[in-house]
Amino acid sequence: xxxxxxxxxxxxxxxxxGLRRAGDYHVLTLTAPxxxxxxxxxxxxxxxxxxQSSSMLLRRAFSVHxxxxxxxxxxTLDIVFAASGKGTEWLAKLHRSDTVxxxxxxxxxxxxxxxxxxxxxVAGGYGSAPMFMLADALRARGCRVDVVLGAATESKLFGVxxxxxxxxxxxxxxxxxxxxxxxRVTDVLPGVLTRTDADVVYACGPMGMLSAxxxxxxxxxxxxxxAVEESxxxxxxxxxxxxxxxxxxxxxxxxxxSCTDGPIFRGDRVRWDDVDTIPSDALGAPVTKGH
Amino acid sequence: xxxxxxxxxxxxxxxxxxxxxxxxxxxxxxxxxxxxLTASGCSASGRELDQFFDITQxxxxxxxxxxxxxxxxxxxxxxxxxxxxxxxxxGLQGPGIDSFLDNDLxxxxxxxxxxxxxxxxxxxxxxxxxxxxxxxVSDIAAIxxxxxxxxxxxxxxxxxxxxxxxxxxxTSVRRNTAPxxxxxxxxxPDVTDIVAVxxxxxxAGAxxxxxxNTLLGMxxxxxxxxxxxxxxxxxxxxxxxxPVAVRCVYQVHAALPHVPILGMGGIRxxxxxxxxxxxxxxxxxxxxxxxxDPSAPARVARELAVALAERGFDSVGAAVGYAHRLPEPHSMxxxxxxxxxxxxxxxxxxxxxxxxxxx
Numbered sequence: 001x002x003x004x005x006x007x008x009x010x011x012x013x014x015x016x017x018g019l020r021r022a023g024d025y026h027v028l029t030l031t032a033p034x035x036x037x038x039x040x041x042x043x044x045x046x047x048x049x050x051x052q053s054s055s056m057l058l059r060r061a062f063s064v065h066x067x068x069x070x071x072x073x074x075x076t077l078d079i080v081f082a083a084s085g086k087g088t089e090w091l092a093k094l095h096r097s098d099t100v101x102x103x104x105x106x107x108x109x110x111x112x113x114x115x116x117x118x119x120x121x122v123a124g125g126y127g128s129a130p131m132f133m134l135a136d137a138l139r140a141r142g143c144r145v146d147v148v149l150g151a152a153t154e155s156k157l158f159g160v161x162x163x164x165x166x167x168x169x170x171x172x173x174x175x176x177x178x179x180x181x182x183x184r185v186t187d188v189l190p191g192v193l194t195r196t197d198a199d200v201v202y203a204c205g206p207m208g209m210l211s212a213x214x215x216x217x218x219x220x221x222x223x224x225x226x227a228v229e230e231s232x233x234x235x236x237x238x239x240x241x242x243x244x245x246x247x248x249x250x251x252x253x254x255x256x257x258s259c260t261d262g263p264i265f266r267g268d269r270v271r272w273d274d275v276d277t278i279p280s281d282a283l284g285a286p287v288t289k290g291h
Numbered sequence: 292x293x294x295x296x297x298x299x300x301x302x303x304x305x306x307x308x309x310x311x312x313x314x315x316x317x318x319x320x321x322x323x324x325x326x327x328l329t330a331s332g333c334s335a336s337g338r339e340l341d342q343f344f345d346i347t348q349x350x351x352x353x354x355x356x357x358x359x360x361x362x363x364x365x366x367x368x369x370x371x372x373x374x375x376x377x378x379x380x381x382g383l384q385g386p387g388i389d390s391f392l393d394n395d396l397x398x399x400x401x402x403x404x405x406x407x408x409x410x411x412x413x414x415x416x417x418x419x420x421x422x423x424x425x426x427x428v429s430d431i432a433a434i435x436x437x438x439x440x441x442x443x444x445x446x447x448x449x450x451x452x453x454x455x456x457x458x459x460x461x462t463s464v465r466r467n468t469a470p471x472x473x474x475x476x477x478x479x480p481d482v483t484d485i486v487a488v489x490x491x492x493x494x495a496g497a498x499x500x501x502x503x504n505t506l507l508g509m510x511x512x513x514x515x516x517x518x519x520x521x522x523x524x525x526x527x528x529x530x531x532x533x534p535v536a537v538r539c540v541y542q543v544h545a546a547l548p549h550v551p552i553l554g555m556g557g558i559r560x561x562x563x564x565x566x567x568x569x570x571x572x573x574x575x576x577x578x579x580x581x582x583x584d585p586s587a588p589a590r591v592a593r594e595l596a597v598a599l600a601e602r603g604f605d606s607v608g609a610a611v612g613y614a615h616r617l618p619e620p621h622s623m624x625x626x627x628x629x630x631x632x633x634x635x636x637x638x639x640x641x642x643x644x645x646x647x648x649x650x
């Protein structure tokens with residue numbers, strides 16, 4: 001309970017320190033007193049958009065790209081977004097010193113291996129945003145890190161230079177062949193998994209990509225940790241809008257909240273083919289009536 | 292007397308040296324330390340919000356409507372943002388009454404928060420069984436009966452839209468609830484005559500009314516050119532519906548002035564909450580706005596205290612139904628001069644009259 005001085009998400013007023021373009025995306029740097037120190041790779045923050053009397057009530061969730069715990073401005077964090085709707089367009093027009101209400105860190109972070117095993121990080125588009133903090137944490141544990149980045153076209157890749165710096169190998173795919181190999185990340189992933197003998201695959205990107213990567217990881221005998229992207233209204237577990245079917249330790253499928261039970265899930269536990277449905281064997285599923 | 296208050300009393304916008312406002316209120320025989328509660332379905336069972344503010348300091352947590360059995364709810368997408376609001380179709384996802392009583396309620400009680408338990412059913416029998424399960428559970432502050440559910444025994448007709456069906460549910464819940472526990476009927480605005488439904492449930496034994504539930508709405512995605520929600524239609528909530536909610540509370544309070552009302556519908560600020568009190572609500576629930584601001588219930592309570600003090604109210608009770616008062620030509624300088632709400636003449640509280648503040 002943050003208000004009691006116990007660890008937990010905070011609600012703070014952040015100040016814009018910088019906003020820069022990165023290909024088709026925007027990188028927003030915010031002060032967020034207290035949040036950077038608590039943030040682990042895979043955590044996200046939920047931003048209120050449009051100001052205090054905004055007609056846009058729903059928070060926008062963004063995985064944390066990077067944090068700086070100390071510095072001239074105290075703790076700061078970076079998020080990456082595409083200006084694809086009214087809320088993100090508002091964010092893209094922020095100026096230095098503007099304020100934004102931030103809640104975070106939220107969600108469950110990536111689980112890290114206890115031993116130094118080879119890991120492959122796969123990201124689609126700006127799904128690479130949380131991967132750099134993750135790579136740093138993995139390398140600090142002595143893990144080999146290989147990275148696969150994919151996007152529709154070169155301008156929709158994020159963090160290529162950073163990925164080159166942190167990865168043992170970097171493989172890039174674009175749908176149009178404008179950078180790296182023409183095709184999808186799943187076209188090159190089997191080769192990377194074989195070559196690295198990866199134990200863990202970390203993935204962040206569109207649901208279709210996650211589904212394919214998770215299944216491929218399982219087929220290669222690797223664990224997978226997938227950061228899902230479900231639309232959320234609150235980010236803190238009270239609205240029940242961001243649910244997806246996930247198999248629990250007891251083997252029972254439940255509709256769980258991606259904000260509080262995720263956004264990182266074991267890839268072999270998510271029922272990818274049943275996302276956006278209620279599987280008939282899920283806990284509390286409607287009873288199918290006979291004729 | 293009033294003139295003296297204008298001269299010497301606090302003015303709107305001035306927040307220093309405001310007199311203390313008695314924020315206690317009551318709904319039937321339920322006494323609350325604060326008139327601001329959470330709204331069912333917008334606060335789960337309190338645990339998540341306790342990370343952002345002390346849930347024991349607000350009026351109560353109104354828990355998400357619980358049914359007899361675990362329910363998976365509807366497929367996604369379950370939500371769409373709308374101007375100053377949102378549309379949702381969650382489908383009453385929940386763990387079922389057994390899990391709720393084993394896990395959620397004990398936590399709230401141990402935490403020291405007041406729990407208003409919302410129940411929902413698909414038949415009169417389900418509501419009856421839920422009330423019976425709760426009858427022997429101690430530490431429940433009140434039961435809120437969510438009657439905006441389709442009646443499976445009546446071709447899916449929503450209980451709240453039929454005065455007879457609504458009354459039948461309330462009669463049974465009241466009969467199966469411990470006498471000291473207030474039963475609140477949560478009304479739907481999607482009716483022609485909300486006063487008629489209110490009368491029916493009050494006659495059936497409701498100790499108070501929660502109003503309003505969401506309005507049925509729909510959004511069509513112009514990219515896919517299909518309904519935006521998997522459930523096709525959904526409940527509209529948020530500040531967009533506030534005028535509808537204030538109207539409902541005002542109409543019902545005018546018709547049934549002695550029936551306590553828990554008002555809700557798009558409350559975002561203390562002034563919004565004040566509107567509901569003035570319309571006749573004894574307490575309010577903050578719902579959808581909590582998604583935007585997880586500390587909203589605590590913030591609204593603070594803002595409401597200031598708003599009441601600025602207007603010369605010394606208690607919540609003094610403001611309840613105040614918008615229904617008769618015209619006061621004598622207190623309007625110049626008689627017919629239009630008064631801007633922010634500079635409106637503050638009421639004279641009884642204590643001020645008694646203590647001769649105007650002197």
